[in-house]
Amino acid sequence: MDIYVQLALSGLFVGGIYALISVGLTLVFGVLRVVNFAHGEYLTLAMFLTFFLFHQLGLDPFVASLIVVPILFVLGLITERLLIRRTLEAPHVVQVFVTFALSLFLQNLFLVLFTSDFRTVRTDYATAAFEIGPFYISWLRLIAFAASIALTVALALFLKHSYMGAAIRATAQDRRSARLVGIDVDRIYALTFAIGCALVGAAAVLLAPLYPVNPYTGADLILVAFVAVVLGGMGSIAGATLAGLLIGVIESFSSYFLGGEMKQFVYFIVFMAILSLRPVGFFGRKGAEVMDVT
Amino acid sequence: MLTVRNLSVRFGDVLALEDFSFDVGPGQVVGIVGSNGAGKTTTLSAISGLVARHEGSVTFDGEAIDRLTAHAIVERGLIHVPEGRRLFPFMTVQENLELGAYPRAARAKREQQLDFVFSLLPKLKERRGQQAVTLSGGEQQMCAIGRGLMSCPRLLLLDEPTLGLAPLLVEEVFALVRSIRETGVPVLIVEQQVVHALQSADHAYVLESGACVMRGEGHALLANDALRRAYLGV
Amino acid sequence: MTTATRRSILPMLAGAAAATSVLSRPSFAQEGPIKIGGIFPLTGAGSVFGNQNFQGVEIAVDLINDRGGINGRKVVLFKGDGHTPQAAISETNRLLAREGVRIFTGSSTSAVGMVASQEAERNGAFYWEGMAVANDFTARGFKNVFRVGLDAGGLGRPAPLYVAEALAGLLKKSSKDIRIAIIAEDSAFGVDVSSTAVAEAKKLGIAVALHELYSAKTTDLSPLVLKLRSVKPDAIVATQFINDAVLLQRQMKEMRYRPPAFIGTSAGHSTLSFAEAIGDDVNGIFSSSYPNDANPDGLLPETRSDREEFLKRYQAKYKVVPAVQESLGFVVGMALIRDIIGKAMGADTAGLRDAALAADVPAGSYINGWGMKFDEKGQNLRAFGSMVQWQSRRMVSVYPAANKMADPILVPLPAWGAR
Numbered sequence: 001m002d003i004y005v006q007l008a009l010s011g012l013f014v015g016g017i018y019a020l021i022s023v024g025l026t027l028v029f030g031v032l033r034v035v036n037f038a039h040g041e042y043l044t045l046a047m048f049l050t051f052f053l054f055h056q057l058g059l060d061p062f063v064a065s066l067i068v069v070p071i072l073f074v075l076g077l078i079t080e081r082l083l084i085r086r087t088l089e090a091p092h093v094v095q096v097f098v099t100f101a102l103s104l105f106l107q108n109l110f111l112v113l114f115t116s117d118f119r120t121v122r123t124d125y126a127t128a129a130f131e132i133g134p135f136y137i138s139w140l141r142l143i144a145f146a147a148s149i150a151l152t153v154a155l156a157l158f159l160k161h162s163y164m165g166a167a168i169r170a171t172a173q174d175r176r177s178a179r180l181v182g183i184d185v186d187r188i189y190a191l192t193f194a195i196g197c198a199l200v201g202a203a204a205v206l207l208a209p210l211y212p213v214n215p216y217t218g219a220d221l222i223l224v225a226f227v228a229v230v231l232g233g234m235g236s237i238a239g240a241t242l243a244g245l246l247i248g249v250i251e252s253f254s255s256y257f258l259g260g261e262m263k264q265f266v267y268f269i270v271f272m273a274i275l276s277l278r279p280v281g282f283f284g285r286k287g288a289e290v291m292d293v294t
Numbered sequence: 295m296l297t298v299r300n301l302s303v304r305f306g307d308v309l310a311l312e313d314f315s316f317d318v319g320p321g322q323v324v325g326i327v328g329s330n331g332a333g334k335t336t337t338l339s340a341i342s343g344l345v346a347r348h349e350g351s352v353t354f355d356g357e358a359i360d361r362l363t364a365h366a367i368v369e370r371g372l373i374h375v376p377e378g379r380r381l382f383p384f385m386t387v388q389e390n391l392e393l394g395a396y397p398r399a400a401r402a403k404r405e406q407q408l409d410f411v412f413s414l415l416p417k418l419k420e421r422r423g424q425q426a427v428t429l430s431g432g433e434q435q436m437c438a439i440g441r442g443l444m445s446c447p448r449l450l451l452l453d454e455p456t457l458g459l460a461p462l463l464v465e466e467v468f469a470l471v472r473s474i475r476e477t478g479v480p481v482l483i484v485e486q487q488v489v490h491a492l493q494s495a496d497h498a499y500v501l502e503s504g505a506c507v508m509r510g511e512g513h514a515l516l517a518n519d520a521l522r523r524a525y526l527g528v
Numbered sequence: 529m530t531t532a533t534r535r536s537i538l539p540m541l542a543g544a545a546a547a548t549s550v551l552s553r554p555s556f557a558q559e560g561p562i563k564i565g566g567i568f569p570l571t572g573a574g575s576v577f578g579n580q581n582f583q584g585v586e587i588a589v590d591l592i593n594d595r596g597g598i599n600g601r602k603v604v605l606f607k608g609d610g611h612t613p614q615a616a617i618s619e620t621n622r623l624l625a626r627e628g629v630r631i632f633t634g635s636s637t638s639a640v641g642m643v644a645s646q647e648a649e650r651n652g653a654f655y656w657e658g659m660a661v662a663n664d665f666t667a668r669g670f671k672n673v674f675r676v677g678l679d680a681g682g683l684g685r686p687a688p689l690y691v692a693e694a695l696a697g698l699l700k701k702s703s704k705d706i707r708i709a710i711i712a713e714d715s716a717f718g719v720d721v722s723s724t725a726v727a728e729a730k731k732l733g734i735a736v737a738l739h740e741l742y743s744a745k746t747t748d749l750s751p752l753v754l755k756l757r758s759v760k761p762d763a764i765v766a767t768q769f770i771n772d773a774v775l776l777q778r779q780m781k782e783m784r785y786r787p788p789a790f791i792g793t794s795a796g797h798s799t800l801s802f803a804e805a806i807g808d809d810v811n812g813i814f815s816s817s818y819p820n821d822a823n824p825d826g827l828l829p830e831t832r833s834d835r836e837e838f839l840k841r842y843q844a845k846y847k848v849v850p851a852v853q854e855s856l857g858f859v860v861g862m863a864l865i866r867d868i869i870g871k872a873m874g875a876d877t878a879g880l881r882d883a884a885l886a887a888d889v890p891a892g893s894y895i896n897g898w899g900m901k902f903d904e905k906g907q908n909l910r911a912f913g914s915m916v917q918w919q920s921r922r923m924v925s926v927y928p929a930a931n932k933m934a935d936p937i938l939v940p941l942p943a944w945g946a947r
Contacts, residue, residue, distance in 0.1 A: 003758075006750075010748055010750040010751065014747055017747070111571055111572060111575075112571075118805075120801070126778060127778050138782040141782075163401070167393070167396065169384075170382050173382040174380050174382055176344065179343075180368065180374050180375075181368065181393050181396045181397075182365045184365045185364075185365075210747075210775075210778075212774050212805060251746075251748065253751075255746075255751040256752075259740055259741065259742070260714070260741060260751070261741040261742055263746070
């Protein structure tokens, strides 16, 4: 019995970070209708930033978050302004090319700037853990999980209860009507893209002490986020969160009971099974991807 | 109050609207009628800033609003209720209405305006917690107009508010238009329901293939033989 | 991948066209410098090892040139950046066509080595491999492709051997009672190396309590740690890359699990970034590896001076102490240039092949203790793996005897934080 609980805990902890990465991606898709293939590279960038702040200035990753998250927010604003905005009216295939090209460009930029070495943020508390009964719980992983969930909940509350949040949801549901109630839709796009980047920045800060970074780290992790976004229902934050946690738990159990090389196989099986029963994902809406062509 | 002069709109090579001039005065209901594709929606979209490129001039309260963005035009109290309701489908009725109060000026009066809309449209109050997508067509239309009223409009543009509604509901919509006028808010209404529109309108314009072919007082046009033949089949 | 494809197609076409024209010329100028093409991943994912290998080869070239070259001819080393297999193909063709290179060396990763050697063979050039370990490398029936370095077995065998010959005793067990867990990442590297380790363990009568593969891209190895904890092996034998190697150590520490001994493998555990990532907890960890350093007593006298030259030159040029991959590069270069090109009757491909097949260089002739004698498939039989141990955050050779620089310490492993 103990082993099940321990596996579920490990899975949930990792799943929390998957959820945080996925939430930014699904939010950007839901509002801008753009799949940002470079989302993973923003994660990599933020992890490198955290690493260099730690290494050069001795800043603890949690302190560094006060710098990294705002920087990612501003980078999001700039990217939206210079690149994404120009593609919003373009066919989907153009958007895919643009964000995919951005992803490759950033990967290669990181290679030139940082080489392909793995960089590790080594804090004193990296492996601190405590025991509850028969369970071992890593402080860092617990904190990463709690912070991920807290940020996701905060985002949901912001969207639900603030004027700005309502404007973001309105833009997602109907761009044209949003304009007609006086929402500056261009500003909402910029803000949403920036929030997506800031969230992935927060995920990076939480990941950095746990996991080494090199130019491909984000690209490796983002696959899970794409699965979570589709599984949860494109554009659904609750869905992405749930799917992120679920994937974490599935990975954990399948690597224990079936072997580590099986875990991707298992969650893709689950992914296909769920989508064949419910093609729009957990909280997706039928036709949501074409809901508001203007 | 709203002065439109020589308005022309081009989509690519297609001239959707040509040289259209009209006015809406304080307290007036002005109708624009015509068949599908006549340029009615294009006219409203050009005024509210949804169609950015056009020729001619649009003046609202003495200010040229041609070059303003859609949201800046909303801030000035010129509110466009779009064709096909276009509510935010996965928000509740109340959330839809509250978003109507998004313009800065309207935010302060949100609660007061909400009471006003609910008193005018008591059905919406019953349905306030329901998702917009679950409403009937008539309720959706009421909600869309209610959302427009939430913005504290100084001029309301209604685009085909009766589209797809049962005759009884059509009556209801025009009754609502009249009560809005009684509160002192002028209304520019675009309609295919020619009879109703002309009955309610102080002034009306008939568009055909992007050009204004007739203009006059609502009742006078209703009596016009050419119009009756073209639109009423008599 | 996609960039690489896109980037490579044009030069590839150009290269292929040019290559045909070069081949029709009379082969191999006897005048002018001897040209060697080095195909290594110099940018991108494999570039750490690629650059280290290349730098080692370069030091060998410099040393030989400073000693007067080969029969009075200078040696020139051309760089080919094989950052992906596609790039390796186009770079090999570029050097063939544009520079007239007929001798190649590489490659740091099996994926790159496999295709670069194939291109060389196809064009009748000579190919000399250092670090790629894939077992299939020498199983393709190629005539002019030789591997002076290890195959996967060379990296996989030392761990069980060391457990049987040394660790069992230190753990106060007989090799019949000892149980090991063999874990590996699931690419060809991990699969090939770990399966030879399993086979070797069975041959030695060591019980393999767990043989488990996982993806190196994973973010959570705690299920594996739980499994290891329940299996309770006397030693863990792991074939990992750097990020998953670090992750496993951290998660074992988090979950307060500590095996009596831990033996890693070359790629993940014999690099400084591994030590940087886990600090003093690295001390006591073994790694099955290319020989890091040879015991000078076991080297031939002229090899000892090579070793000093190498250490001096490398540190002068790069300001760091060379580690495993740099010295491997140096060995690869010395063996190729001094002992093959220098001994070949004609410097054409056939002559080089004959020289390679005839080579009989005794152990201790290279700075890592290796010698050179090829089997008919082109695998060097006098290359062997060794065991290093992290001691005071430095890698020290502990096995086999020829390479042994110090006795093993910290067996069984002390608690985390007490190493």
